[in-house]
Amino acid sequence: MIIPLLLHIIILFCNIITPSLASSSELQIAEKGCKSRCGDVKIPYPFGIGPGCYVDKWFEIVCINSTTPVLSLNNRLEVLQIDVEKEAIIKVKHPITFLNCKGREFNEAANLTESPFVFSQKKNRFTAVSCGVLSRMRSTTDNTSQTIGACMSICDNSTAEEANCNGMNCCQTMIPLNLKYFRTDFDTQRTNRFQNKCMYAFLVDLQWFQDNRASRFVDIKDKMDTVPVALEWSLYNWTVEELGNSFNSTSGGDLATFSCSFPGQTSGIQCSCKSGFEGNPYILGGCRDIDECKSGHNYCSGGICSNRIGSYQCFGPDDPKNKTTGNMVILGLSVGFSLLFLLIAYWCLHKIIKKRRRIRHKEKFFKRNGGLLLQQEMSSRKVNVEKTKLFTSKELKKATDNFNADRILGQGGQGTVYKGMLADGRIVAVKKSKIVDEGKLVEFINEVVVLSQINHRNVVKLMGCCLETEVPLLIYEFIQNGTLSEYIHNKNEEFPFTWEIRLRVATEIAGALFYLHSAASCPIYHRDIKSTNILLDEKYRAKIADFGTSRSLNVDQTHLTTQVHGTFGYLDPEYFQSNQFTEKSDVYSFGVLLVELLTGEKAIFTKRSSEGRSLATYFIISMHENRLFDILDAKVMEGPKEEVLVVANIANRCLNLNGKKRPTMKEVSVELEGIQMSGKASDFQRHEEFDYVRTEQIERCDAVSMSIGSAFDSNRGDCSSSSLHELPLLSFTQH
Template sequence: MSSPVLAQPPISRPNCQSNCGGIEIPYPFGIGTGCYINDGWFQIMCDNSTGNPKPFLNRNNLEVLEISAEEGTLKVRNPITFSNCSNKPISRPTANLEGTPFAYSQKNIFTAVGCGVRALITSNSNGDTISSGCKSECSISTNNSSGRNSCQTALPSFLFDFNTSFQDFENQTRSSCNYAFLADRDWFANNSTNFSAIREMDNVPVVLEWSLFHSTTDVYGTFLEVNATMISFRPFCDTYNDSYSINESLRLKCSCGGGYEGNPYLLEGCQDINECELPNRCFEPNICMNVNGGYGCSPPPKSNSQVNVIFIGIGSGLGFLFLLIASWWLYKVIKKRKAIKQKAKLFKQNGGLLLEQQLSSGEVNVEKIKLFNSKELETATDHFNVDRILGQGGQGTVYKGMLTDGRIVAVKKSKVVDGGEVAQFINEIVILSQINHRNVVKLMGCCLETEVPLLVYEFIPKGTIYQYLHQQNEEFQLTWKMRLRIAAEVAGALSYLHSAAGFPIYHRDIKSTNILLDEEYRAKVADFGTSRSVSIDQTHLTTIVHGTFGYLDPEYFQSSQFTDKSDVYSFGVVLVELLTGEKPVSLARSPEVRGLVAYFNFSMEENRLFDIVDAQVKVEGITEDVLAVATLAKRCLDLSGRRRPTMKEVAMELEWIQKSVKASKLQQNQEEVEYVRNEVTGDCPWDVASESTGSGFDGGTASSKDSLPLLPY
């Protein structure tokens, strides 16, 4: 009978089933996911197929009869071995527990029943053969209900599996039916007077000892979980070693200790027993007083008894409160140290050491880079809500966020999983910290404390030119003037990277999806994850081929040597996109011109450029200007990199085309104004009045006053 307790202590984890068919299931055993320790051996399956729920060990399918967390034991059904018995199988295998957290307890006893028979129990645990047994002689009486014609023997220690066999000995006459079994010693003591009833059984209860393997991850967590509250709730955990442990690892057993009762494998699982509720604790007239882990006997209080009781209660309460505060403080310290170690590990994993090397070498502009903390960016992006995603690509996912100062930013969550991608991530920081150009996306900072590294950029609100060129957008379309300006801005940025930066930088992934538009539709070059910087006297990079199909330089693809002319080729593809509105690769075109470059070159050779030019460009663009841009694009797409222009030359030529477009527009506007003036200053005054009236009400030719704003164009 269990001792009375102050409160019923928990036996299983919260929200977990703690009973199956009337049998309690204490932790570390459990039913369902998260309810047992991280080891499948302790998973319990509650079988309801027969209508009477029965618990079974999941991995070896043993029916469980009882589990004790305090004693570290459980009872299961074990088969009886029969020989020459009618209606009984000759042999049935017993459970092999080798390599499991379980072992047959020495609380069991081996019993053989028969006449003139030797029963042997043999084990081959861990490669060693262990034998034990007993001899049962024939008694004169034929009545075996009192236990005659039987023998017993104790078990060897650390028994994990066994086989039972029978042998005749000396000149004894062997009886027709013999049987033997390993059973709980206490159970046998209550049933030993009725062997005939045992013979009709198929199974008997056997006691197994269990322990946790200290080498498993979850056991370490359990060990820390228990010891973190050892001061308050007094569980005691001890480790021991034996030659049969898995990989020679330590085994772990816990108990509540004297004066406490409950499940030592749970937080607050051990609770103090109120010994004063038990009879005869103290001799009269002493008074029993319960304390944590025990009790005391004190003489009855004198005149100031109530005051003493109050002081004792206050002292006990303050002591208990102090212990709780100490336990909480210890938990916070451990948690804080763990968080610091985790952040240090992630900092190293995400390339922090590599970034420190770059900082010490002076390659990173420290003033431009802010180190954000993970909490700040989680708040800014609403914990990286999917509704905040701006775009996804090979390098990672970009989220829209708002900092505490109200600034809108774009947070790039990188897909870093190995050292090579870490180097790309740090490379992007190094490259962007050196760039100061109005047409390049500005890097604001980074964060290395998270599972994957984060980059923080200025927010570019109007999307990519790919969206405006290739996706339906009736609200806004790129005019010829805007396309020409975007091309000039991108060319200027690439020219800066190639020749005006501290040392040359190759972008290596120029494409329409990497060109963003700000609130004034100005171009911003983005995504420098694969970019590389080179020394001034270096002409090329030899790398593994990297790029986007449709934009990739054929010369680089064949030689693996990336030059500044490789960026020129990719820009040429973008230039053709702006001219034609066609995608770099389209399955809608015939196979020989499926690629945009081949389609464009074919049209140029056939003198059919304006068959593929975008309708908006055809309407708004002047033929000479469109031909000039197309000719420049064809030069950029030359198969020989040497014959391609440099980005500086491309930028200058685009600026010249822009100026010619502006000049032609200005001339056209001036001619319109001059025409209106001539109309107004004609020879007949009444014609002036008539023309003015017509333009005001009939929507005819605009007056000179209406035309004046066109002059500054």
């Protein structure tokens, strides 16, 4: 006996401490997924707005301009109110019939024939302002017209029209049952002296007519074209059994919560919630229990009110049952509050433990993901990271939809990049690293340190990082137009990659590398310049990305001695042989990138002979044999030949096997900017390097092979082995 009561008390207490949930849940009146309002008017089922939201075409409501509901009858009557709880009534605006009134038309009444609606006999009255004239309601059946209602008032000049409509200047009469259509006419033939006098008649909601007594006639005559009218409705072609099976409403336990009947005035079925319930009886679970104890609709004066499903029960103050119940309530409350206290304490303790465990995990991940190393690098290098934000894992999960696969922008050896949107609406790219060893971790921290020092419009901006997740995350600005490689190697009809665009992109990349090498606070070597690491923004401006293998140097350093990192086809041969990376190694990779822009070919490609080739080697051979214009991309051939020759010459110089003979990125940047500014290639051929290359390299071997693969066809002739070190780049045989 105590356990059920205890459970009831706990549930009651939960309802008390969470009143917002109970108060915020409004009674459902429309079908799920359907609009329940149009402007200030509630639209309950079986009425509805939109397909599938109403029971049939007669109950369709059209919401005009989101504020004006209109009943979808032939007459399209504007809806004022719909009642499904107490009465099956819909109030609409109905036209007034004027005769001999200046500026007013002789309007006909609405035709409700074949619809489930009738003019309510109980709610409406036929009213006529036409003293001395018989005002009639006429019905037409079988081509015969008959009077179904009429009234006539006495003319009295001493009585104002605003007085009660009691037969002086105004008359009223009831209407017949089941009225769906009528015509209004005024019998002026009997009294010719009133033929030209303004008179009008209308069917009106009696309650509205009484509530607006003071100004009704003035408003109706001078301002109004319609007045409120009450229509009764019912559901056609339904039986009580079918309705009960359709709704399957048993929310009141063993008691049905609604009842249906066949009213006298309409020929269909009408339903209503039973006593003790409220809501919409035409939808599943629409009738809910009324708490008479809270609402005050009970007769338990001086006693205790206990709510029941569909009713309530009173306990008098002196009732022995009430005392027993009171003791049980006290006992139940004591035990219930004790259990509740224990549950709350356990829940709070669980939350605290879970939070501390989460904090420990975040601290563990922070250390494992190089947080201490990052702090050490920042302090030792005195890097300014004020604008670099540390994001939380919660922020980034929300931004990327929990790292949804649909948000992936790209994947590489160092991680996966996701598209995300921050809480402030900014679109970002989130790089999720693949940490498998200490070397990868150092690369990640290195990318944060390097990017924190860079502030250049042609370098992707680092917005922050997150170290409290299982794998570290970098957050960049989002560059929406993809990689340069896609535009070079995949033809895009919507955006032709013209010579002017290629020249501008090359100039922007050269300027950014010049900044990294010479203008940054510490010289920075990118070490992986390639077309897939160049992104294009919304204006197709180039931005250098992926600084995972980059390194910054002291001002007095000239090179780095490291294990070989990079991408075949872009690697500097000197770096490959000596393990010493200099700024000229980035120049060599940029030269390969220039050749890509000129030829539209990939850095490693296969010719028709099925022999693996290096693009740099192929380019140098073509320059030797004076076949440059045979290998250029079609879009490049559309540009000025003088400019193309100069850019090809720059690329040739960048690909010189002797790093000391390559130009610096500053020189390359200045020359490319000059070509852009003048548009005349001849003005910027400052070095006769083209002739130099032809005279020096024409003698080189094009049939020498290296350990990784063959460089040229053997039928190109012989050369001395002393020229081996002068090959432009290693070539590869594809397997």
